[in-house]
Amino acid sequence: MIRQVDQALAREFGLTPDEYQNVLAIMGRAPSLTELGIFSVMWSEHCSYKSSRAFLRTLPTTAPWVIHGPGENAGVVDIGEGLAAIFKMESHNHPSFIEPYQGAATGVGGILRDVFTMGARPIANLNALRFGSPDNPATRRIVDGVVRGIGGYGNCVGVPTVGGEVNFHPAYDGNPLVNAMTVGIARQDRIFLSAAAGIGNPVVYVGSRTGRDGIHGATMASAEFDEDAQAKRPTVQVGDPFVEKLLIEACLELMQTDAIVAIQDMGAAGLTSSSVEMAGKGAVGIDLDLDAVPQRERGMTAYEMMLSESQERMLMVLRPDRTEVAQAIFEKWELDFAIIGTLTDTGHIVVRHKGRVEADIPLGPLAEQAPLYHRPTAPTPLREPLGPVSDPVGIEAALVRLVGSPDCASRAWIWDQYDSTVGGQTVRRPGAADAAIVRVEGTRIGLALTTDCTPRYVAADARTGGAQAVAEAWRNLTATGARPLAITDNLNFGNPEKPEVMGQFADAVSGMAEACLALDFPVVSGNVSLYNETRAPDGSTVSILPTPAIGGLGVLEDAATAVGLALAPDLDLVLIGETAGHLGQSLWLREVHGLEDGPPPPVDLVAERRHGDFVRARIAAGEVAACHDVSDGGLLVAIAEMAMAGDTGIALDVPQSGMAPHAYWFGEDQGRYLLAVRDGDALIRAAHAAGITARKLGQSARSGRNTGLILSSGATISLARLLAAHARFFPEFMDPAGPVKR
Amino acid sequence: MRAGIVVFPGTNRERDMAIALQGATGTQAVMLWHRDTVLPALDLVVLPGGFSHGDYLRCGAMAAHSPIMTAVRSFAEAGGHVLGVCNGFQILTEAGLLPGALLRNAGLRFLSHDCHLRVEREGTAFTRGWSAGDVFRAPLAHGDGNYVADRETLERLDGDGLVAFRYSDAAGRVDAGTNPNGSAGNIAGVFSRNLRVLGLMPHPEDLVDPLMGGIDGKPLFDGLVQALAA
Amino acid sequence: MRVKVTVMLKEGVLDPQGKAIGHALHTLGFGEVGDVRAGRVIELELDETDQGRALSRAEAMAQRLLANSVIETFAAEVLA
Amino acid sequence: MRVKVTVMLKEGVLDPQGKAIGHALHTLGFGEVGDVRAGRVIELELDETDQGRALSRAEAMAQRLLANSVIETFAAEVLA
Numbered sequence A: 001m002i003r004q005v006d007q008a009l010a011r012e013f014g015l016t017p018d019e020y021q022n023v024l025a026i027m028g029r030a031p032s033l034t035e036l037g038i039f040s041v042m043w044s045e046h047c048s049y050k051s052s053r054a055f056l057r058t059l060p061t062t063a064p065w066v067i068h069g070p071g072e073n074a075g076v077v078d079i080g081e082g083l084a085a086i087f088k089m090e091s092h093n094h095p096s097f098i099e100p101y102q103g104a105a106t107g108v109g110g111i112l113r114d115v116f117t118m119g120a121r122p123i124a125n126l127n128a129l130r131f132g133s134p135d136n137p138a139t140r141r142i143v144d145g146v147v148r149g150i151g152g153y154g155n156c157v158g159v160p161t162v163g164g165e166v167n168f169h170p171a172y173d174g175n176p177l178v179n180a181m182t183v184g185i186a187r188q189d190r191i192f193l194s195a196a197a198g199i200g201n202p203v204v205y206v207g208s209r210t211g212r213d214g215i216h217g218a219t220m221a222s223a224e225f226d227e228d229a230q231a232k233r234p235t236v237q238v239g240d241p242f243v244e245k246l247l248i249e250a251c252l253e254l255m256q257t258d259a260i261v262a263i264q265d266m267g268a269a270g271l272t273s274s275s276v277e278m279a280g281k282g283a284v285g286i287d288l289d290l291d292a293v294p295q296r297e298r299g300m301t302a303y304e305m306m307l308s309e310s311q312e313r314m315l316m317v318l319r320p321d322r323t324e325v326a327q328a329i330f331e332k333w334e335l336d337f338a339i340i341g342t343l344t345d346t347g348h349i350v351v352r353h354k355g356r357v358e359a360d361i362p363l364g365p366l367a368e369q370a371p372l373y374h375r376p377t378a379p380t381p382l383r384e385p386l387g388p389v390s391d392p393v394g395i396e397a398a399l400v401r402l403v404g405s406p407d408c409a410s411r412a413w414i415w416d417q418y419d420s421t422v423g424g425q426t427v428r429r430p431g432a433a434d435a436a437i438v439r440v441e442g443t444r445i446g447l448a449l450t451t452d453c454t455p456r457y458v459a460a461d462a463r464t465g466g467a468q469a470v471a472e473a474w475r476n477l478t479a480t481g482a483r484p485l486a487i488t489d490n491l492n493f494g495n496p497e498k499p500e501v502m503g504q505f506a507d508a509v510s511g512m513a514e515a516c517l518a519l520d521f522p523v524v525s526g527n528v529s530l531y532n533e534t535r536a537p538d539g540s541t542v543s544i545l546p547t548p549a550i551g552g553l554g555v556l557e558d559a560a561t562a563v564g565l566a567l568a569p570d571l572d573l574v575l576i577g578e579t580a581g582h583l584g585q586s587l588w589l590r591e592v593h594g595l596e597d598g599p600p601p602p603v604d605l606v607a608e609r610r611h612g613d614f615v616r617a618r619i620a621a622g623e624v625a626a627c628h629d630v631s632d633g634g635l636l637v638a639i640a641e642m643a644m645a646g647d648t649g650i651a652l653d654v655p656q657s658g659m660a661p662h663a664y665w666f667g668e669d670q671g672r673y674l675l676a677v678r679d680g681d682a683l684i685r686a687a688h689a690a691g692i693t694a695r696k697l698g699q700s701a702r703s704g705r706n707t708g709l710i711l712s713s714g715a716t717i718s719l720a721r722l723l724a725a726h727a728r729f730f731p732e733f734m735d736p737a738g739p740v741k742r
Numbered sequence B: 001m002r003a004g005i006v007v008f009p010g011t012n013r014e015r016d017m018a019i020a021l022q023g024a025t026g027t028q029a030v031m032l033w034h035r036d037t038v039l040p041a042l043d044l045v046v047l048p049g050g051f052s053h054g055d056y057l058r059c060g061a062m063a064a065h066s067p068i069m070t071a072v073r074s075f076a077e078a079g080g081h082v083l084g085v086c087n088g089f090q091i092l093t094e095a096g097l098l099p100g101a102l103l104r105n106a107g108l109r110f111l112s113h114d115c116h117l118r119v120e121r122e123g124t125a126f127t128r129g130w131s132a133g134d135v136f137r138a139p140l141a142h143g144d145g146n147y148v149a150d151r152e153t154l155e156r157l158d159g160d161g162l163v164a165f166r167y168s169d170a171a172g173r174v175d176a177g178t179n180p181n182g183s184a185g186n187i188a189g190v191f192s193r194n195l196r197v198l199g200l201m202p203h204p205e206d207l208v209d210p211l212m213g214g215i216d217g218k219p220l221f222d223g224l225v226q227a228l229a230a
Numbered sequence C, D: 001m002r003v004k005v006t007v008m009l010k011e012g013v014l015d016p017q018g019k020a021i022g023h024a025l026h027t028l029g030f031g032e033v034g035d036v037r038a039g040r041v042i043e044l045e046l047d048e049t050d051q052g053r054a055l056s057r058a059e060a061m062a063q064r065l066l067a068n069s070v071i072e073t074f075a076a077e078v079l080a
Ligand SMILES: Nc1ncnc2c1ncn2[C@@H]1O[C@H](COP(=O)(O)OP(=O)(O)O)[C@@H](O)[C@H]1O
Pocket: A127, A128, A129, A161, A162, A163, A164, A165, A166, A408, A411, A414, A415, A418, A429, A430, A431, A432, A433, A434, A436, A451, A452, A476, A631, A632
């Protein structure tokens, strides 16, 4: 790789001519190849957030319970008893398209490191997945690889995977989304940060050895896909979850001592971003001696080592008198440990290799002069309201179709491949409640965890869609009885250089911000993934649906008070919230009419909050046997989900409202909850007293008299039929030959 | 009952096991490191679940050669009780302390869900909390739980009553339809000849608390305490 | 010296992986495929110059660790 | 005709399995072991009598299914 460093090469590295001019100005000379590499990854979209930073600043990030908001490796919130929950979500979209298994697996590995690097033991993983159409021949392979990869990594490290979400849409055909979230627990007084300190302190490398993995992955993660994607293949990284497990145990053991001054995982752009960020945050300089870096391959250059994305590595600054303690711990866990540098007072990063200075860059300008773009935005034209839509199939047939549709069908095929019980603290497993519930070991505290986003809403109206995603996460936590605390997000969008995409981004973020404020639900960490688009052979590009995935975290003082969504016999079913029959962008419209049309349902954040606070209080009072929010598919789908989960039928008794039945049953009006209670009338009285619309929908079957879903018309849909329709999609799509049996 | 739990690199269910044992004994189990060569005085050694050495090569193969396994073997030969769950079961078969082997699940996918187990042999230290024919629920979480052994071994296991548990349905029916992973004869757990070593794939230790969905796994631990209380 | 150890399931031990591969190949239109067996190969770099010794060491490794004689057979060969 | 396809990770791609096996062999006293690479082998029975055709079909299968060209390479050989 003996290329002259010039503007042409800079462009290949993803730097614009202006950005390159700025590099020249900072350096006062042409940069070396290694320096160019460092600039290009640090100034990539992935590391610098150059298109999104201006908007991200508008998100609310504080609350009395927030300990660390965005800016650290992960967000930190107070969950009581001196403990903190540390959590974050991150994408591995492009790698998962190129190599679904390794792409998804290393995505899980990366987000785990962001969390345990702060001193937290990871206790739960979630994943938000978007795949192309099931009709696309490539989709099956990607689903298979992604699900195996997430399971392969998470199961091996022994962190339970407890939740997530999955959508299918042709907009993701060439660009699936794999967003992984990890939640960990630490003592509030034992949280580790990444700002380096202490001139002369040793810089220590631990974990796996460095190879030529994923060189330029960070810039690749910011470049749109085209046929060249094939040529970029060798940049795929292979994960080693076994080493990750050892790394978790070794780091947590070391964190019991006072040896660590600062610590940071080596994520995208590996050694470069970790060393630059640690030194930059601490306002110190850093000298690295690459000859000391543990290497897996022979003849690696400085450029390659600085940009390698080999997995399962961490960088630490240690107290000099504690390096032996640290080394002994890493040796016990059979991990590489090497002192590869020291902190200096130069304010520069200086990289030496084989007796030569390969890079010498002032850290201040590298960080402060990172590009920041206020890219032009164009608004998305608002959708006309839907006119009246007919019901060509009838309520029963539509319900069966909806519960069996790819976006609504049982996800058991997926979660059955994820170890959801390891740790012995999983109170509600996937499918059992609107949010997963995990107890904090040794306490009664329960954490409620969910991921949510409805991309078709965001595509139709990004502001409403952004608010809706936050509101749905809040609602899902609330429906278990938990107090929502904070969110992490993963903002997946197309090419920010296109005004209409940037418009979606800006609007979605403003909708999110509005909802976060209204619901006291700040953003404490997150990730942005742009350039999610595919170039077709004819040169046109297809963007993904704008997908601001939200990961929500809530807390229960006593995990035993959490409620699930399974209906039980002999209960009244009460609907909280207003039903207007909004069919725009509904699943019904798509599955029955094949249309994605109209505006999304409006989000009334005041009502949302009032309803949620009411529901949470009822759950806290012990009045609620089961609770489920109304989302995709509307009211009847939500009822069917409760009935299926509890294997309990229900007779629905709903007076004609003047609304078309299909609009009533399948409209996706927001801010609604279904509560199964002993005394429906008392609940309704309490709701009315609080100024909240509530209505009894029916009564669940008596014990032992399981009839199915009985509609007001008298028609009955047996639970067996619903369950069969619900269970069918994934196994038939993914394992059409059936499992190989003896 | 003094219990020790062996931690190998990659073990990940040692804390689940410690919690279950603590619930039954009221005392803390000792954590043992795979490189230890001597065991403290113990009534029970447990090899817990996980992915020892990443489950690379074959599940349990590398752990079976760990230094501590020499001590575990002597402990078993001297009549000590050993329990291996999931990866622990795989290690015990790889070490030759239990017959047979555990292959990739027949469906080739990792399986994580609750299963039902029918108790095949009562009255052992491990199963005295149940009667033969009892059915209990336990989570399973494995990619390689497909129990195989040659015909003579299977016949001997049957003939000598060394099958501990079989995968069944809630009513105790055992057939191909209740076999999650292809195991020969739906075998989920087996005993050594002296009935003092037990290996099983599912995780009773993850079902000992009503909050986690039930206490079906508790009789195993309560029974051990009764049998081995020193 | 480089040695290769190939480990296959014994005759008679059911090989679901092989079966699944065979099935998938049929689906892809490779109708000529009959029985399929899947196995493992381990390539070892040995600090050893004598072929015979290299082979016997590799066999020892296979017996100790690389193969499980309850279910598997192995074959060792010298590569270079 | 029987064909064997051997699939190995590409040069430079991390091989966690090979690394762990090498480590275990050292612990077991096989100190002469250097680099270890782990791979897969697939033996196929083909309804085909021509060696050349068998080989080229096996290669097609490897490209389509048996090997993951992003990270793996393969070699096909006729057994009998
Ligand atoms: N990728 C996944 N991994 C694990 N669990 C999942 C995944 N996708 C969905 N689930 C689980 O399936 C259930 C239903 O998901 P979803 O329909 O998105 O729920 P809701 O609409 O209530 O948010 C939830 O328990 C969710 O956590």
